[in-house]
Structure formats: structure tokens, C-alpha cells
Amino acid sequence: MTVNGSWRRAARGAGLLGDDGSVAATIFAEMSALAARTGAINLGQGFPDEDGPAEVLSAAVSAIRSGENQYPPGIGTPDLRHAIAEHQERFYELRFDPDREVLVTAGATEALAATLLALLEPGDEVVTFEPFYDAYGALIALADGIHRTVPLRLPGFQPDLDELRASVTDRTRVILVNSPHNPTGTVLTREVLETIVDLAHRHDAIIVTDEVYEHLTFGPRHVPIATVPGARERTVSISSGGKTFNTTGWKIGWITAPAELVTAVLAVKQFLTYVNGAPFQPAIATGLRLPREYFTGIADSLRHKRDVLSDGLREAGFAVSPSDGTYFVVADAAPLGYRNAVEFCKALPGLAGVVAVPLSAFCKDDFAERTASLVRFAFCKRIDVLERAAAQLAELKH
Secondary structure: OOOOOHHHHHHHHOOOEOOOOOEOOOHHHHHHHHHHHHOOEEOOOOOOOOOOOHHHHHHHHHHHHOOOOOOOOOOOOHHHHHHHHHHHHHHHOOOOOOOOOEEEEOHHHHHHHHHHHHHOOOOOEEEEEEOOOOHHHHHHHHOOOEEEEEEEEOOOOEEOHHHHHHHOOOOEEEEEEEOOOOOOOOOOOHHHHHHHHHHHHHOOOEEEEEOOOOOOEOOOOOOOHHHOOOOHHHEEEEEEOOOOOOOOOOOOEEEEOOHHHHHHHHHHHOOOOOOOOOOHHHHHHHHHOOOHHHHHHHHHHHHHHHHHHHHHHHHHOOEEOOOOEOOEEEEEOHHHOOOOHHHHHHHHHHHHOEEOEEHHHHOOHHHHHHOOOEEEEEOOOOHHHHHHHHHHHHHHHO
């Protein structure tokens, strides 16, 4: 039997299909399996090893026990939608109607999938920065779009504005922005955001912004692109509770956008997951209403973890790029004599008992060559784990 379809284009877009049509393991699955097999410290996958705030966990347990275990409303529970709108106003002075301009999704990935499927016609172009979160390429392909990229340049992983302007044309339907940025840890500057808004108006494009690390910055403040003058009416803002509340397995995400865009996305979303996470929705609403001290506290805690790992990487001989946000720091293995990060990451469990991911996993082939020695490490782990990893990485000098 021969099977054809959009899934094949999507899988090829993400590099998940071999020449023979077989499904290939992603580098993330490969590295996690390597960590499990060798007992190495897994700094490859970006998930915390500590639970979130007790209030949020207790709210989920209470919701389960009180019977909130059936289908929630398709657009999300009213309380969570109101909490999301309250959050946007409290932190960013953005006002959204919780009944028409907020949609709850199965994590940020479903929000991205439903948004791209809703907005793209075959052949429409989507511009992203590169490196890019691996789902972007697959989802653009699934929607029959054409993926254009703008490289983030060292030092600092910011884009060249002339390259950005050249990449956005009248064929561009969506400019997909991720800041704070996975995998580089960069936070895009105000000038970059304003340029994106100007280009979106000039070429009648829609801005889709992935802000799941919005509260995890360590210096530069996160500025939602929807706050830039002229952006709100053409921006779909996406976030989730997983990173903010250490609940990545709950998959509670959301979009805020003008009502007509929310309606378009909902028309697709209802045929993807339909709904999800009934008892987790009130729990995330509880989290979004926590005092500001919680949100500054999680950033301060991660800043300390970033410093522990970054200092350890420098001590081991890596050249380390500053990380201004997210869970991740990028380090160059070339000073240690390793020019191929893929081979280095496969050898690293044996060399130092640590697993990481090559930055090339987030790049197309041509750009991957320019980042060949760069490695992404995750620091969203307990301090004792990071200290042990730093000590083991120091063995690379010997």
C-alpha cells in the first residue's frame, strides 16, 4: 500500500524522513535515548526536573477531585480565558476580550499548527529566524507553505536588518517570531521588533509570535511585539504555561489576537485536539494570577542556573555565548578541538557523562555548516545536577 499526503511533506520539512521513506529519529530523541542508555546527565532536552508552584499543583488536584474531568469549552474555560486576558493587561498593558480574542490550545505547538493551517494558502511564504525551533519547518510544510529564513548572526544572535528586509516580500503571508529565542537564548531588540512591524504593514503580512519563554529573561526585558505601535491588529501572540510553571507535560497553551484571527484559528483547532486538559486549565489560571514576586523569582532562579552552567562550560574550555533568556545556552566546542558538534555530542556522554544537542539540529543544511561546532545546553535542572555536570565537563581539559 502506498501512502501519500501532507504529512510526508511535513516530515521531510523537519528532516524526519529518510530517502527510503522511513521515519528517522530526531536528534533530540537520539540524544535522550543516549542519556538513558549511558546514565549521562541529560542537558539536551529542555524540560525541568523540579515541580512547579504548590498552588498550581494543588489547583489541578482539586479540579480533578471536584469533577472537572470532561470536555471543557472549545475555546477554553471562561476562568482561564479571563486569567490570560488579565495577565496580558497586568504585565504588558495589552487589553483582550476574553470571550472573543483569547483561545486556549493544547500547548504552544498546537497553537502554532492551528494558526499556520488557518492562515496559509499553498505557496504562501513564512519568514522565520534561523536557527529555528524544529517544529516550525514541519508545520510550515504541513500547511503547504514555503519556509524562508533570516540568519541570527554572532556575536549576540541578532539578525542583520538589511537581510530581514530583503527576505520579507509581497509573497510573505506570515512573519514567525520567537523571542526569547530557542535555541540561542537571545532576546530580540526593540529595533528588530519595530522593523518586523514595519515590514508586516508594508507587505500586508501577519505576525505570529512564539513567546513561551516570556517570563524567563535575565537582563533585557521581554517586549511582546503586540505592544509595538501598529502591531496588535495583525499579530497572533502565542504562549503557554509549561515553561512558566514547570508543567511542560500539561500542554496548556493559548493565543491572544484580534477576534477575526482567533475565529480563523479556532475553525482549525476544533478539528485537531478539539479540547484538552480540563483539570489543568483552572490550575494554569491560578498560576497566571500569582503575585509578581513569583515571576521575578523564577527568572532569578534560572539566571543563577545559567551562570553555574555557563561558568562551568568556560572553565572546561568552551567559548560561551551570552544567554539573555529561555532555558538554553550555546557554547562553541571548537576551542576544545571539536569542529563537528554532531560527532562531539554523540561522544560527549563517554567523554564527560553529559548529553547536549548540536545547534545544527535547528538549522537548514547551508546554515548548519556555519554553526557546525556550536552546541546547545539546557540549564533548567536542579543546581546540584548542573554543578555535577560542570565538574564532569571540566574533565574535557585533561
